[in-house]
Amino acid sequence: MKKNIFKPRSIAIIGASEKRKKLGYQVLKNIIDGGYKGKIYPVNINPKQKKILGLKSYTSVLKIPGKIDAAVFLIPSTFVASALEECGKKKVKLAVVISAGFKEIGDKGIGLEKEILKIGKKYKTKILGPNCLGYIDTSINLNASFAPSYPKKGSIAVVSQSGAICTAILDWASKSNVGFSKFFSLGNKSDITEIDLFSYLSKDEETDVIISYLENIAEGKEFRNIATKTSIKKPLIILKAGVSEKGAAAISSHTGSLAGSDQAVTALFKQSGVIRANSLEDMFDWAESFSTLKKPLGNKVAIITNAGGPGVMTTDAIEQTKLELANLDEETIKKLKKVLPPSANTHNPIDIIGDADAIRYKKSLDIIEKDKNVDSILLLLTPQTSTQIKETAKLILKKIKTSEKTIVPIFMGGKKVNTGIDIFEKNSKGVFEYPERAVKALEKISFCQSCEMGIRKIYPPKKIRVSPDTKYKVKNILQSSDKLIAGSPADFILNKYKIPIVKSAFAKNKKEASIFSKKIGFPVVFKIDSPDIIHKSDVGGVVVGIKNEKDSGKAYDAIIKNVRKSKPRAKINGVIIYEMISGGMDFYIGAKRDPQYGPMIGFGLGGIYVEILKDVSFRLAPLSEFDIEKMLGELRSTKIIEGARGKKALYKKGIIDTLIKISNLMINHPEIKELDINPLKVFEDRVIALDNRFILE
């Protein structure tokens, strides 16, 4: 997408109208009222309509004398294709199709949407929409939308798949005095998607923060690539709706698109540095914080409060995050004691008590901001009798502007404190009414996802070398198998990828049995190898716990004798020898190919109750070692790996290696739909994939 595509020097409004109730009127009026400096051309098929809103009207874009960079479509869907064809001929670069009546209405609309997409491709005209609200670029005062409010300039960009969410965000913004750089309504995202826009906005100098409401994600792989690149540069906050099954059903009924499984989305966001908001409220809080608060240099927080209770509540909230209460320097405490009344609490949370006036707030702030143990300051105010709300807000505001520390004001209450809140909002500085929300937002801005994304760059997904022969052999098995692969062929596949499995050998006679048993290492297990016998134990075809060569000979004879007796006609090849596994902890590795996001790998506590205990974390392939470290960090059972209850640590490297191999296996062989290793036995010095199965597409 070209850099200047959203900054047209001229714009045509196809379907412009004089009728106030029509969108063709509202959009044209929005463009004029917004103060757009480029050329504006109303287009209306009616030749009698000479002028619209004071501007000369044309019956077709082809009749417009000058060059046209962008066109907004407000005509019925059935007429869009032909008008777009004309735009193509006129070399229009951007078509903003606000008109509805496409994919979202079913078969007929799907056809129309395909048609305009074809025309767009032919003429290299990019399409925003159809079925969208339009877009806004405050830097050129362009409001090419029918949004009922126009935002002030700011550094937040919005990308929304719902027009209504756009209007709600704009309405919230005009109440809270929050500014925006860009505003995009994606509509059916037939051509321009969130991926194009994230890529565009990551390079946009007017944008510091990107917030986005999405109902589905079109291309998982490309999303991961672009979102990663974007989130290295600036915070990318996404509210992804359709988390629940019923929510996903509601989406398909209204946009006709498939919602991906939420677990995969969670993994995708984590791996690409996306900050996931679970409500509009969170999204607003965080966007405002990222755009108005200074980024803290660490996670140590000081609390200044004029009341104990709120201080305790804030401390509670901090403990639920990765933030920490700062230990104040001795010097700081000394200085505080000098300026605060004797009943004040000079330890963090610092209680400057109920009669604190603005000056006392300022004095405390002056001292705390100089403490090298403090990265950010939560400043709480409750409206008590002698509280100077406005004056305090003004002094804090000054501090916020000059301080090197992050200062977050929290004014608790409603009516009275609003006089203070207004002061912050008018000056575009973040302010909160509730400590819990302030703490949540501070946590988000304190933990630099871009640093983490830097680490990702150092530890990219790990590709292992797999010989063509291995690939060929595995492919062969996969293609010649039924839907389910278990037992030896499953082991064979894992073994080809150098994942440790139980050692085994085939022995066709007693002598071989003895030699191979020794080679595998005692104790071993013998099982009869016969194509005619399914239930081996029932015919005496299994002997466990063979401890030495002598026993091995005995066991061989016994098995052959037993089987001959029970099934005289069975063909006997010999015995298969397995090493005997005892001890070790049961873990689980799973993989599932998500139709949208590709292979998703799970790791966690194994055994028979893996689904009940649900101590499993997920990431999308390809995995990096960094991803795996993060996966392990999310598990309760990570303590077992580290060596819980006085036990030695387990073989973490083996777990990481195995997960990397599984990630490669899933990527190399798209035939595999699901994979299940349960248990993966983990010891102090090795891992073994004990019970393995594949489900094919």
Place this chain on the structure above:
Amino acid sequence: MKKNIFKPRSIAIIGASEKRKKLGYQVLKNIIDGGYKGKIYPVNINPKQKKILGLKSYTSVLKIPGKIDAAVFLIPSTFVASALEECGKKKVKLAVVISAGFKEIGDKGIGLEKEILKIGKKYKTKILGPNCLGYIDTSINLNASFAPSYPKKGSIAVVSQSGAICTAILDWASKSNVGFSKFFSLGNKSDITEIDLFSYLSKDEETDVIISYLENIAEGKEFRNIATKTSIKKPLIILKAGVSEKGAAAISSHTGSLAGSDQAVTALFKQSGVIRANSLEDMFDWAESFSTLKKPLGNKVAIITNAGGPGVMTTDAIEQTKLELANLDEETIKKLKKVLPPSANTHNPIDIIGDADAIRYKKSLDIIEKDKNVDSILLLLTPQTSTQIKETAKLILKKIKTSEKTIVPIFMGGKKVNTGIDIFEKNSKGVFEYPERAVKALEKISFCQSCEMGIRKIYPPKKIRVSPDTKYKVKNILQSSDKLIAGSPADFILNKYKIPIVKSAFAKNKKEASIFSKKIGFPVVFKIDSPDIIHKSDVGGVVVGIKNEKDSGKAYDAIIKNVRKSKPRAKINGVIIYEMISGGMDFYIGAKRDPQYGPMIGFGLGGIYVEILKDVSFRLAPLSEFDIEKMLGELRSTKIIEGARGKKALYKKGIIDTLIKISNLMINHPEIKELDINPLKVFEDRVIALDNRFILE
């Protein structure tokens, strides 16, 4: 506490002042301005002060001619005792001690607080505070506090341990137009506690909802009793601060009281029907919902929205609660189709699309409210171009007033939608800006905790009969033991409480060994019984897997022979026979005596990683069967008990019985500090406490 204690017919303000900055001025002014109809007596020690704020001033309460029901104290702490003594003589029933300088300042203050408490007891004068904000009773227009705002009349009562939280609540209320019945600031709660007030408010006809901010809970047992009785009658919403360790530390530094362990508080609240709020925001939302919304008759929710996106978000939020999306009646869908445009979605969530005007909202509401499958309706509005915000609000408001269904308006946005929000607030009807918060509140009001509390009445804590002999024997062991009890004496205690332990018997010769083995049931284990042998296995003193009488004889001989050979001088008593336990699932029972709340019982998945998996739920003793059902319901591993993965269900009754017995054991024997059964082996038909230990005080 007497019923009319907070409705005095006359009130003295001790420390009333003409100086505007003094609390003595502010409180007196608040009382006068509030419109209190009783007699008001300013008291000021200065005889020159003839009148204060136009009222005759007295130098002492004793000088006041008439009766005095209540007195407010605003004088320095050192003078409170003598003034209180005078009040006592004057038969004042209630002393509201706003003055600070008591327990919260340390040793000196503790003495003063004890002194006033003694005087209060002597004269039967109840004390609110000291170190509090005062109290408000809107029914008699009494504002006996220095709160800077006075609330309007309403049905919410507030009990707060923090004065600042009181002011924040009042300020929020005046912004949101929320009304209150009573407002109590507890201060140091030297005499009147939350328990007294809950008890009082549960019977108060002017109060429908109680909200409370608490930092500590004084008497766990009495709290449970009163809170249970209160929550049967009306919702009791508590925000308990000091959840985290650091939060608790902050509390003790500022109120000098001990915070209880949060796990115990969680259990206590669950068992007494308290609705726990985790933030002021939640507390406000829920209080307003309980007091303004109709109580739904079930959990089936319909969503009406003018935009798809918010509908999806709301559905997502519902899925995270116990609420369910209603399946609309066929008839409803037919009717909706008649009134809605073709592109509307007539399935739940019902999308009446972006151009919906007020009439379309009303028509949809009319239809949905008649659907018998619907208990409550979430009505979403986003501010789109043709949205009639005010008109829609007015029509919804009418519906809310007349409908039998619960209707919850959610107006998403900020500035524009505020014109609608104002209409609801002015009419004291709940309204939300965010769907997630509306859903959370609707869940709270949909699940009738008073019903649940009714069940609690039917299933009270279960007391089992324990013979005096048993009590005596157990007590004996406990008193003669060291700090730790494990092995046989621990088994003995449990056995005395009829908790199944491993069967065992002592046999002094081969014949007895054979007889007792048979009685216990094969397979069995023999262990040598000798006071001189500690490591029994090392001397061949253990034989496992004894399958029949013949083997039992052999095993006896072998053990005796082995031991004689290894330790010729050891005294041999015989062997101890144990039943052999194999199979079964490992569960865990723990008990811990909380210093404030008494014995807390935990149950969950057992084994060596109990602390890592943390699938354990807690309740306070005495337990009822209902409590235990709830405990099991909170566990992930409850599925194992019910029979997961095609396995048979485990012996739930045995688990319940054992927990009831442990609950009784902990109550009967305060010497036990902690108890640990891990594992409790659970089979399909029985349970066995396998490894048991006690820690004593």
